Structures are given as structure tokens and as C-alpha cells.
Amino acid sequence: MKSSRTVKTSQRGDLAAGATRTIHADVCVIGAGAGGAVAAAELAEGGAAVIVLEQGHRHDPDSFTARPPQMLARLYRDGGQTLTLGNPPILLPLGSGLGGTTLVNSGTCFRTPAGVLRRWQSDFGLELDEESLRPCFERVERALSVQEVTPELAGANAAVARRGAERLGWSHGYLRRNASGCVGSGVCAFGCPTSAKQHTGITYVPRAERAGARILTGARVERIATTAGHASGAHVQMASGAHVEVRAAMVVIGAGTIHTPLLLARSGLGQASGQLGANLSLHPATAAFARMEEVVDMAKGVPQSFYVDEFAGEGIVFEGVAGPPSYAAMSLPLTGERHAEAMADYPRLAQFGLMVSDSSRGSVASVAGQAVIRYDLTDADLGRFRAGLRRMRELFEAAGAREVYLPLPPGVTPQRARRRDLKLMAFHPLGTARADARPTHGVVDGDLQLHDARGVYVADGSAVPSSLGVNPQMTIMALATRLAFHLRNEEVPCPS
């Protein structure tokens, strides 16, 4: 990759309302989440002049309040209330700002399962395997201080699930997370007050800046520009009202699985295969509560620190989830006096989550400039929730729960639950600009370059071609690392 090393701006000064600026760079990176920030840092450190365009803002940890309603409004797109249309409607929280969803996720780190990589080879023609991706994963894991949570840090909520799993003989373990110096503040999803969570906004973004990258926040990319089928830059509307024209021969998109296909569509790109915006996979999830004899204090410790993967082969994984009283009260599946009575015993409430590796597929489209997400749960996934909820009750009962509160209407058993009975959230959207070696089947190729435009690459979850069954941030970061070194014409170095 030829490099001009410095980002050049046509005029000095602030990007004030009404002003227009032209910025020249080698690479324009759109989005500073799991994919964009990693690609930006690795490319900048390789000598490229990089500009990063992030629609959200830079968040100062001093402004974090550890109060869910405030932090949902500040750190999430649409206040964390992005909703899918379908049966049932599903809440799909997405982070906003430098760090993207890594700013507000639980920090759980899994490598891409070997079976998924094999499927990507056979079904999508992607030349990816454990061995070739190992240096990428190792590099990311080292950059983010990935390590297993200790039982002490995991807290009493995890101990409840562990006790249940051990008594039932179910496979389980402590999760690996990107955290350094964590003290178990219990609010990973609402802004880490200790900056222990190594989200990309405090890791890769500063690295990119130190290597000379320019970061523009409040920058909404209107469209990607191409000339004769090759990337030439991007047109940007700043929150200040200014307009920026970026000129760059390479564009790396990391706007996320919901917004990348919309950006490509309004740029007239990525549409040849008919797959753009299709193939949306999610991890639909729900959570159950239990009232225990012992004090749990679920907000003390790492909320997502423990997993039960006994039923992973069926597409069902249990992962820890917990939060402050307001968060728990919002999701506690009781009403009226029963709700108030259970909340009065909040210190003894335990909670655990159920995540399904979906077979359902949805889509993303733009209607009047807004993202419209369609997603209907298949019969198979409904069956997974029924089985998962039944086993969740078993888990809590084995742990000694006095009462178990499943997220179902009164009188509805897991076996008889209908789609509309489920209270679902979803995480880890993937696949809406999927990679496939065949131009007729995918939006990007095995190198994550658009099939129909040279120099335009996708480095976020939208390129991931299938559900993973595990949290995807490491997969996205490893693929972004691979992409950056591919563009640098270098091998990914093995960490010493």
C-alpha cells in the first residue's frame, strides 16, 4: 500500500456550520467500533494516512454515572431501544460513540469456533481456518488484555449458576474478557467507571491517533464515493452542520451490521448479488430470575463472567447477566405487588441469561431514512427457547432457588410458550453484507472487498456470514486485523 503518511486538510480551522472541507487520506475508515477502530490503528501504524469518521461521540469516563437510564440515553443508539419488526418484536441494543458496541458490551471474548470456520469454508468458499487466524486472535487478545474472570471477581451471581451446573453435571466455565484491573463494578453495559474494560475507544482508537490518524466524531457519512468502480472517498455531514469531503483511494466500512448495508445501499454499492441487507442473524436472548436464600447482590462482580455450554450443540448457551436495581426491575417478569415484593428482596435475586444461536434470518432496509429491521423467529428457534427456559428453571432449582421467575406470562409454561409470549432482546447482529467467494452469493469477497467496487472493504459484523453461537467481538476484530495486514501487504506478526 502506498502511503502519504499524513492526513491533509484543505483549510485549517474548525468544522463550523456551513463550512466545507476537503480531507485527503490514504484510507477512510467509517466507524470506530470493533472493526473500524482495529483496522484504523493497524493501518495507521503501518504508515497509512488514516481518517476515521465516527457518527457518535467521544465519551469521557468522568461523565459515567452508573445509572442505567442516563447511560442508556448517552451511550446507545436510540437510547438502546432499537426494535426489530416481526414476531416477536425484539430489542436490539447498539452502542454509539468511539468504541461502538464494545463500549457497552459485557466484554466476553471467544475465538471463532472451529466448526463455524469449517462451515465458512464449505458454504461460503472462505479460506479461513484456526491456524491462519491464530496470529490475528493472539494479536487482538494481547492488545485487549484478554483473560479469564476469576471466581472472586465473578461474584455471587455467577456462583449461583456454577452451583446449579455442578449439581446437574452440566459443562460450564468462567468467561474470558477484555478487561484489565477490573474490580467488578457491575455496570459493563452502562459505561465502565474504572476504564477496566478494554473497549476499542480506549485501546485501538488512541493507538490510531498516536500513529497519526485523524478522528472525526459527530460525522455521519452520507455516501461513499467511487470513480470508475474504485473507491475515491466519502461525503460526510458533521453534527456541527459542516460538510466534509474525504478523498481516499481506500474505504474501510465499520458502521455495524445494521448501518453498513444502509450506507452501501445509499451509495449504490454492494447490490449486485441481491444479498445486501439480507441474511441478518442475531443471538436472540432472554433472562430468568431466581430468589435465593443467600445474599447475591447481583450488581457486585462481573455481570457476564460465567457460562454454561452443556447445550451449545443444540444452539443454546447460558451466559451471566446482571445489573443495578433499575435494570433488574425493568426485566423482572412480574407485575404489581409480586414485582414490588420481589424487588424488595433484590439483594437475594439472581439472574442468568439464555442465548440462542439462531436459524432465523432477518433483513435490514431503509424506510424514509430510518433503519427498519425485519426478523421473525423460526419454529426451530422457538423450540430452542422452550427447551432453554425449561433448563434454566432446572439450573436455578438445582442451585437451591426459593422461587424461579421465567420471562413468560403468568400460567404459561415453557413447553406452551408462543412467540408472542417471549420477552426477547438480541445481541450480536451479523451477516447483512456477508462474505462469500462467489459474487452471486455475497456482498464482499474473502478479503472483505466489495465484489462490485475496488478499494471498498467491510470490516464489521455485517461481513460475518453466519451466526457464531458465541459473542462475536473477537471474530470481528480478528478479521479486521487480517484485513489491515492484507492492505499493508504484510503477514500478521505472531506475538512473541
Add this chain to the structure above:
Amino acid sequence: MSARLPADDPLQGFVGSAPGPQRVGMRVLLALARRPRGRALLGRSKSTDQLAQMLVSLGYYDDPRVATGLGYDAEAVVARGRKLRQAEGRP
């Protein structure tokens, strides 16, 4: 549904950050939940009543006086974080 409603603004910020149609819906739910006749109306539909309760609960249990009584002190969590960041030079 509980009639206990928060007095402060964080809930308003949360509602205000929602996409348009949800924002309108939540404001209607909150307005109904604040009035005895509105609460009676909400009680006629389980799903609507539950939505209203989720919203009201988010605000009510966020109140520091309520949360602290249940063992959660957000200010202490934030203060510990700030102290650690300053002491260890974290971002």
C-alpha cells in the same frame, strides 16, 4: 402496575432518546400511569400494563434513595472508578 413514579429527569432522557414512534408511545404510557383513571385503563391490557411497569420501574428503582436502600450506591461505584483511574493513570 405500581403507581410509584420517579420525580427526576433521567427517565425523561431515556424516553427522549428513543426512536419517534416508541417515544410517543412511552410518553402516553407514562401519562396514563400518573393518573388513577389512566392506571385503570392500562390494567385492561396485560401487555400494555407490563410495558408501563417496565418503564416506571426503570425510573423508580434508579432513584438513589431507592437503589441505596437495596444495596446499590451508584455514586460510590463512580467514585471508586474515578479514584482508580486517577491513581493508576487509566484513561
